[in-house]
Every structure is written in C-alpha cells, then in structure tokens.
Amino acid sequence: MTSFLNAIISGLISGSLYAATALGLTIIYGVSRVFNFGHGVVAVMGAYLAWTILSAGGQLNMLLGILVSLVVLYIFGTLVYRFTINPLMKKPAWDISTVLFLLGGGILLENVLLQIFGPRVKSIPLLVEGNLKLGPVAIQLNDLFLIVIVLVGIVALNLFFKYTRLGQAMQSIAQSIPGAKVVGIDIERIFGLTFGLAFAVTGFSGVLLSTKYFLNPHIGWEWMVKGFVIVSFGGLGSTNGAIFAGLILGIVEAMVTLYIGAIWVWPIWFVIFMVVLLIRPQGILGGRL
Amino acid sequence: MKSIKKLSWKNILAMLVGLFVMVYPLAGANSYMKHLFILFFIWSVVAASWNLLNGYAGINSLGNIGFMAIGGYASGILAKSLGLSPWISIPIGGIITCVLVTLFLGFPALRLSGIYIALLSLIFADSLPSILTQTREITGGAMGLHEIPGFIPHMEKIHAYYICFVFFLIAMFIIFRTIHSNTGLAFMALRDSENFATTLGVNRFRERLKVFAISSFLTGLAGGFYVHSLGDISPTTLGIEPFLLGIAMFELGGIGTFAGPILGAAVIVFGGEFLRLAGTLRLSLLGLLICLIILFFPGGIMQLISQAETFIRNRIKKRKPVEKVQPT
Numbered sequence: 294m295t296s297f298l299n300a301i302i303s304g305l306i307s308g309s310l311y312a313a314t315a316l317g318l319t320i321i322y323g324v325s326r327v328f329n330f331g332h333g334v335v336a337v338m339g340a341y342l343a344w345t346i347l348s349a350g351g352q353l354n355m356l357l358g359i360l361v362s363l364v365v366l367y368i369f370g371t372l373v374y375r376f377t378i379n380p381l382m383k384k385p386a387w388d389i390s391t392v393l394f395l396l397g398g399g400i401l402l403e404n405v406l407l408q409i410f411g412p413r414v415k416s417i418p419l420l421v422e423g424n425l426k427l428g429p430v431a432i433q434l435n436d437l438f439l440i441v442i443v444l445v446g447i448v449a450l451n452l453f454f455k456y457t458r459l460g461q462a463m464q465s466i467a468q469s470i471p472g473a474k475v476v477g478i479d480i481e482r483i484f485g486l487t488f489g490l491a492f493a494v495t496g497f498s499g500v501l502l503s504t505k506y507f508l509n510p511h512i513g514w515e516w517m518v519k520g521f522v523i524v525s526f527g528g529l530g531s532t533n534g535a536i537f538a539g540l541i542l543g544i545v546e547a548m549v550t551l552y553i554g555a556i557w558v559w560p561i562w563f564v565i566f567m568v569v570l571l572i573r574p575q576g577i578l579g580g581r582l
Numbered sequence: 583m584k585s586i587k588k589l590s591w592k593n594i595l596a597m598l599v600g601l602f603v604m605v606y607p608l609a610g611a612n613s614y615m616k617h618l619f620i621l622f623f624i625w626s627v628v629a630a631s632w633n634l635l636n637g638y639a640g641i642n643s644l645g646n647i648g649f650m651a652i653g654g655y656a657s658g659i660l661a662k663s664l665g666l667s668p669w670i671s672i673p674i675g676g677i678i679t680c681v682l683v684t685l686f687l688g689f690p691a692l693r694l695s696g697i698y699i700a701l702l703s704l705i706f707a708d709s710l711p712s713i714l715t716q717t718r719e720i721t722g723g724a725m726g727l728h729e730i731p732g733f734i735p736h737m738e739k740i741h742a743y744y745i746c747f748v749f750f751l752i753a754m755f756i757i758f759r760t761i762h763s764n765t766g767l768a769f770m771a772l773r774d775s776e777n778f779a780t781t782l783g784v785n786r787f788r789e790r791l792k793v794f795a796i797s798s799f800l801t802g803l804a805g806g807f808y809v810h811s812l813g814d815i816s817p818t819t820l821g822i823e824p825f826l827l828g829i830a831m832f833e834l835g836g837i838g839t840f841a842g843p844i845l846g847a848a849v850i851v852f853g854g855e856f857l858r859l860a861g862t863l864r865l866s867l868l869g870l871l872i873c874l875i876i877l878f879f880p881g882g883i884m885q886l887i888s889q890a891e892t893f894i895r896n897r898i899k900k901r902k903p904v905e906k907v908q909p910t
Binding site: 330384388390397405522556557558563571 | 822866
C-alpha cells in the first residue's frame with residue numbers, strides 16, 4: 294500500500310514536470326504550426342545555463358541562474374525564428390524541412406554542449422530542502438515546490454493568453470492566420486515572440502527537471518520524446534491538455550515501473566501514444582491554445 | 583520517360599559508373615573499398631526507400647532506421663537460430679518488417695496527418711532498443727547478434743559485393759518503376775494536393791498503404807542484406823548516428839528525386855570516412871551539414887546539377903534561359 298501511494302505521488306511529481314516540458318512544444322505548435330524537434334536540447338541548454346551561473350558560486354545564484362537562462366533562451370528563440378525558421382516557412386514543403394532542420398540543429402547543439410560540458414552527469418541542487426511526512430509517505434518539499442511552480446506557471450500562461458494583448462494576438466493567430474492579418478496583427482513579429490516565449494518556458498522546465506533528475510547533454514531526447522507523447526495525448530496546441538496528459542502519463546509510468554519493470558516504460562508509452570492517435574487524434578482536450 | 587531521353591549524358595555517366603562498379607573488384611579493389619561499396623549499396627537502398635516515403639509521398643517518416651533494424655534482426659535470428667538459408671530468411675525478414683510497419687505505422691498513418699506520423703514513427707523506432715534489450719535470449723540484448731552466417735558458405739567480401747550490387751540494382755529498379763507507375767503518380771498527387779487528388783478518384787487509403795508497404799519491405803530487405811554481409815547487428819544500429827546519416831543522405835542528394843539518395847549515399851558513405859577524422863565532433867558536423875543544406879540548398883546535389891546544366895546549356899546556345907529547371 295505504501296509503495297502504491299509512493300508510486301502515485303512520484304507519478305504526480307514526474308507527471309507535472311513532463312507537463313512543464315510539453316508546454317514549450319505545444320505553445321510553438323499551437324501558434325505557428327512548427328513542431329520543434331530541437332525541443333530537448335533547448336531544455337538542456339536552459340539547465341546548463343542555470344548550472345553554469347550556479348557553479349560560479351555566491352549567494353542567491355539559483356534565482357539569478359534561472360533568470361539568466363530565461364533571458365538568454367528568449368533571445369535565442371527569437372533569433373532562431375528570425376534567421377532560420379522564418380525563411381524556411383516561406384518555402385514550399387516547409388513542414389518537413391523545418392522538422393529536419395530542427396532535428397539537425399538540435400543534434401548540432403547537443404554535441405556542442407557535449408564538447409563544452411563533457412559527458413559527466415551534472416546535478417542542480419534542490420530548490421528547497423526538507424521533507425514532509427504524511428502518515429506512511431514522505432514527500433520532499435522540493436517536489437511539492439516543483440508541482441506548485443508548474444501549476445502557477447500554467448495558470449500564469451493561461452492568464453497571459455486570455456488577458457494580455459500579446460497573448461490574445463497569439464491566440465488569434467492560432468485560430469486563423471488570415472483573420473489575424475485582417476485585424477492588423479504582425480504575424481512574423483508574433484511568431485518571433487512566440488518562439489522566444491516557448492524557448493524560455495522550455496529552458497525553465499529543463500531547470501526544474503534537472504533538479505529532480507540529473508543532467509547530461511543527451512537527456513534532452515528522453516524529455517522531448519515524453520513531451521511528444523504528452524502533447525499528442527493532451528491535444529497539440531492545448532496548454533491545459535498538456536497538464537492533464539502529463540499527470541495521467543506520470544502515474545501510468547510510475548505504476549508500470551512498480552509492477553512490470555522500468556524497461557517496459559518505453560514500449561508502453563508507444564502503445565499509449567498509438568491508441569490515443571487511433572481513437573482520438575486531436576487529444577483529450579483538442580484544439581489550439 | 584521523356585526526361586530520360588533529354589538528359590542522356592546523365593544516363594551515359596550512370597552506365598559508365600555502373601560498369602566501373604561491376605569490374606572494380608575484379609580489377610583489384612582492396613577489402614576496405616569493397617566494404618565501403620557494400621555499405622554504399624545497402625545505404626542507398628535505405629535512403630532511396632526513405633525518400634520514397636518522405637520525398638515522393640510526403641509522409642514524414644522518421645522511423646526508417648527502425649525498419650532496417652527489424653528486417654536485419656528478423657533475418658539474422660532466422661538464419662542463426664533456426665538455421666534457415668539467408669536466401670529464405672531475408673525475404674521473410676522483409677515481409678515481417680512490412681507487416682509490422684504497416685500494422686503499427688501504416689494503419690494509424692491513414693488517419694493522421696503531417697506531424698503526427700513523424701512523432702509516431704520516431705517513437706516507434708525509439709521503443710525498439712528497449713524491446714531488444716528485454717528479449718536477450720533471442721536477440722542478444724545490448725550485445726547484439728554476432729557471427730550471422732553469410733549468403734553462401736565460406737563467403738568472401740567479393741561475393742557479398744556482387745550480391746549486394748544485384749540487390750541494389752533490383753531495389754532501384756523497383757523504386758524507379760514505382761515512381762513512374764500509376765501508384766507513384768497517385769501518391770505524388772496526394773502529396774501535392776490531397777483534396778484535388780481524392781476528387782480525381784485517387785484512393786488515399788490504398789495508395790498510402792502501398793507506399794508504406796513498398797518502402798518498409800525494401801528497407802527490411804536492406805537490413806537483411808546488411809546483417810548477412812557484415813555478420814553482426816546490435817542496438818547501436820538504432821542509434822542517433824545511423825538515423826542522421828540516413829536523413830543527411832536523401833537531404834544532401836536532393837529530396838524527392840530518384841538519383842538524389844544514391845548520390846547522397848555515395849557522398850556520405852565515401853566522404854563519411856573523412857568524418858572519422860573529426861572524432862567526437864562527427865555528430866555536430868552531420869547536424870550542421872543537414873541544417874546548412876536545408877537552409878541554403880533545399881534541392882541538394884540534384885539542384886546544383888540541374889542549375890549547372892541550365893547554365894552550361896545557356897552558355898552554349900547563347901540565349902536567355904527559356905525555363906528554369908526546377909527539381910521536383
């Protein structure tokens with residue numbers, strides 16, 4: 294019973310983290326219909342940036358590290374859009390060429406990170422120390438804190454999309470590009486901002502994930518593939534779907550690890566993915582943003 | 583067919599190269615060059631059937647390395663554990679690949695569009711290594727299969743060379759005929775405008791299944807020839823490097839062209855040996871190569887060739903270009 298409860302709790306924690314990784318994917322796809330196959334490496338980049346600031350030493354560096362990685366990745370995202378994705382999107386068959394481009398670019402960056410930081414596993418210290426005892430189960434305060442951050446982040450994103458002019462502009466592009474043009478929205482500018490926002494969110498999720506797990510240049514692939522399954526399960530382009538899907542899949546993963554064995558996690562993710570695609574390709578909360 | 587007569591110098595060149603390839607091992611190629619040629623034959627079949635899916639049918643498959651591994655493992659296990667002759671086990675491996683892929687990717691892909699197929703096929707190929715390590719008694723786990731029997735008893739490199747060459751020719755012939763058949767026209771029409779094609783009576787369901795079946799069968803066969811000529815296979819075949827190599831081949835050669843993947847495979851296989859000098863930077867260079875091609879040369883080598891050809895032709899005739907030759 295205790296192990297069951299523990300599995301549920303660890304599933305909830307990892308699920309909310311997976312949901313956080315999926316957010317960046319779903320934001321970009323929802324607005325621009327480009328699917329970011331370099332997603333994993335962006336998350337890893339964010340984590341490495343935070344780690345670099347952190348390992349420089351000093352007080353309050355965690356916050357500073359996260360801020361720096363947010364800002365740097367925001368700029369990086371807008372630059373990536375401006376100089377590569379924007380020209381690619383003007384060509385025919387842009388969907389496949391952006392996919393392959395982002396894949397190639399992701400692998401390039403991953404190996405650059407490998408050259409800089411080496412293959413050794415790095416870890417980011419916990420954000421909060423301490424344990425919380427609830428009867429037979431003990432929860433790390435850090436894990437609770439992570440869940441809270443993810444939930445707050447999702448609420449904040451939702452508010453952003455609903456109430457700010459920029460968020461509304463993104464939403465209107467997601468609904469109809471010609472319509473957005475008619476009302477005078479600068480599509481390319483909003484796409485650039487979207488890429489920046491999504492990259493920053495992704496980098497932040499990378500920091501969160503690497504406090505819970507570990508960090509090396511290759512771990513991004515695993516996060517990314519899990520993100521793929523979550524966004525398709527939750528509905529591509531739906532931020533709220535991502536959190537439900539993340540939690541469900543996190544619990545499923547914990548159950549599979551507990552009762553069948555960790556090695557079966559991947560095949561089962563594949564089966565879930567296929568069943569979702571066959572039964573409900575638009576996901577549980579289909580729609581865009 | 584018309585285009586062939588028009589570009590006859592290319593056919594002459596192709597035939598000369600073919601003749602060269604045919605007599606090269608007899609004229610004293612060393613064992614290493616034979617090995618490279620075998621890799622080239624197999625890889626160009628893989629790249630060409632990948633291109634059939636991605637370039638001609640417009641289905642964004644990212645799992646073709648997985649198809650190759652399935653074919654290779656199936657044939658290797660049948661030949662090694664059950665003692666079947668490779669001539670029987672390779673076709674069976676191809677059929678197994680075809681059935682599995684059609685079942686797990688082909689049918690779902692009928693309902694899905696664009697990006698979902700890319701995701702599904704990537705995850706399909708990604709979940710194979712964990713299945714392989716889990717079924718250690720049969721597949722050899724992380725160690726892989728070793729000492730898989732060759733095509734004939736006491737096989738030497740030269741035998742494998744010619745066998746793979748013949749396979750390469752047959753596979754290319756099949757792909758060529760497919761592209762220029764009604765099926766090929768049908769799935770190209772589906773790629774270009776799905777609504778228009780279905781209005782004209784193209785059966786979307788059937789054509790998509792067909793192209794998946796052809797591509798996966800050929801890739802599975804290529805996997806079979808791969809294991810029997812090289813003698814071993816392990817989960818590293820499913821790693822990130824072969825995956826990138828495959829993509830780089832058809833992108834470099836020219837996506838959606840017949841000769842593109844072959845040229846790309848030649849450049850990558852023979853030039854890839856120089857990549858070894860780069861050591862750990864190898865993967866970064868491959869990634870960079872793919873990015874640069876997509877950004878600056880979306881048509882790959884084939885585009886360069888056709889541009890050079892129009893340029894020279896205009897120089898000879900001394901007149902303005904009548905039409906710009908666009909690679910399709």
